[in-house]
Amino acid sequence: MKKQLLIFLGTMTLLVAGCGEEESKGVEPAVMTDALFAVMKADRTNYTKLIVKRMGPQGVNAVMPVEHWKDVDNGIPLPAQMFRAGSEAVADMTDSFTYSLQSLWPINSQNAPKTDVEKAGLEYIAANPGMNYYGEETLGDTTYFTAVYPDVAVSDACTQCHNEHKDTPKTDFKVGEVMGGVVIRVPL
Amino acid sequence: MGRLCSNLSGRIVRPLLTLIALSTLFGCSNPEEEARLAALAEGEAIVKKNCFVCHGQGINGAPIIGNSKMWAPRLEKGKEALVQSAMNGFGLMPPKGGNTELEEADIQLAVGYMMSQATPEK
Numbered sequence: 001m002k003k004q005l006l007i008f009l010g011t012m013t014l015l016v017a018g019c020g021e022e023e024s025k026g027v028e029p030a031v032m033t034d035a036l037f038a039v040m041k042a043d044r045t046n047y048t049k050l051i052v053k054r055m056g057p058q059g060v061n062a063v064m065p066v067e068h069w070k071d072v073d074n075g076i077p078l079p080a081q082m083f084r085a086g087s088e089a090v091a092d093m094t095d096s097f098t099y100s101l102q103s104l105w106p107i108n109s110q111n112a113p114k115t116d117v118e119k120a121g122l123e124y125i126a127a128n129p130g131m132n133y134y135g136e137e138t139l140g141d142t143t144y145f146t147a148v149y150p151d152v153a154v155s156d157a158c159t160q161c162h163n164e165h166k167d168t169p170k171t172d173f174k175v176g177e178v179m180g181g182v183v184i185r186v187p188l
Numbered sequence: 189m190g191r192l193c194s195n196l197s198g199r200i201v202r203p204l205l206t207l208i209a210l211s212t213l214f215g216c217s218n219p220e221e222e223a224r225l226a227a228l229a230e231g232e233a234i235v236k237k238n239c240f241v242c243h244g245q246g247i248n249g250a251p252i253i254g255n256s257k258m259w260a261p262r263l264e265k266g267k268e269a270l271v272q273s274a275m276n277g278f279g280l281m282p283p284k285g286g287n288t289e290l291e292e293a294d295i296q297l298a299v300g301y302m303m304s305q306a307t308p309e310k
Contacts, residue, residue, distance in 0.1 A: 038246070041245070041246055041247065041248075042249075044248075045247075045248045045249045045280065048248065048280060049248075049249070049279065049280060053280075129240060129241035129244075130240035130241045130242075130243070130244025130245055131244070132245075149245065150241065150245060150247070152241050152242055152245075152247050152248075153286075154242065154247060154248050154280060154281075154282070154286075155280070155282055156282070174286070175282055175286030175287075176238065176241055176242070176285060176286035176287060177241075178241065
C-alpha cells in the first residue's frame, strides 16, 4: 500500500512539475516573412508613387529615375534598385533574415537563383500568378525557411525597359506578368 | 377522436407531404439568384486570369481580395466608380489591369466578384 502510494505521489509530482513550464510562443516563419514582405511592398509602392511618379518625368520632372542614376546629376534609383539598396542595408545590420530580388530572366546574372529552392520558388510563382512559395533548405550547417514572393510587371515602364535592355535574356514581358521574385530567407 | 385525426391527416398532412416531395424533387428555382451566382463565377474566372497577380498580393497597393480593411473605402465608392477606375487606370494600376483586350462587361464582372469577397468588418 505504502509503495503504491509513493508511486502515485511520484507520478503526480512529475505531472504537476511539467504543467509549470510555459510553452514557447514563437512566430511561424511564414507569418514573419509575410509581414516583412508587406513592409517591403508598401515601401516600394510608396517610393514609386510618391517619388518616382510625382517627382519624375511623369510629374514635375525634377528627378530622373534611370538605371545608371549615379551618372546623372538629378538621377534617382529605379524602384527595383531602391529595393536592392534596402536589402544590402539590412544585410549590414542583421543576420536574422535576408532578402533579395531575383529572376529566372535576370538582366544582371548575379540576380539569378543560386539554390534549388530559389529556382523552384521562382518557377512556381511564375506559373501561379498571385501565389507565394514557401520551402526549407539547408545551406552549410543551417536550415532556412525560404519564401518567394512574386515581382510583377506593373507598368509599361517595367516591360519596355526589360524587353529592350541589351543584357536581357527575355524580350517579351507583358504588363501583369511575373518578372521575378522576392526571396526572403529566415534561419530556423 | 381517432376519426378526426384520420380526416385531418387525409385533408392536410397528405397534400402537404406531397407538396414537400414535389418541391424537393423538382427544386424551387430562383432565376435571379442563379444569374447572380453565374456572374460571380464568370467574374472569378476573369479575376484569376487577369487581376489576381496584383490583387492577390497587394502589389503596388492593390486592395487584396478578401481583405475587408483595404476594401472598405473602395466599397463606399460604389461599383460604377470602381469599374471606371479599372477601365481607365487608377494610381499605379494600369487601365484594365494591363490587359487591353478586356471589355467593360468583363471589368464589371471582375469588379463585382472582388466586391463580393470583401465582407464588411464585424
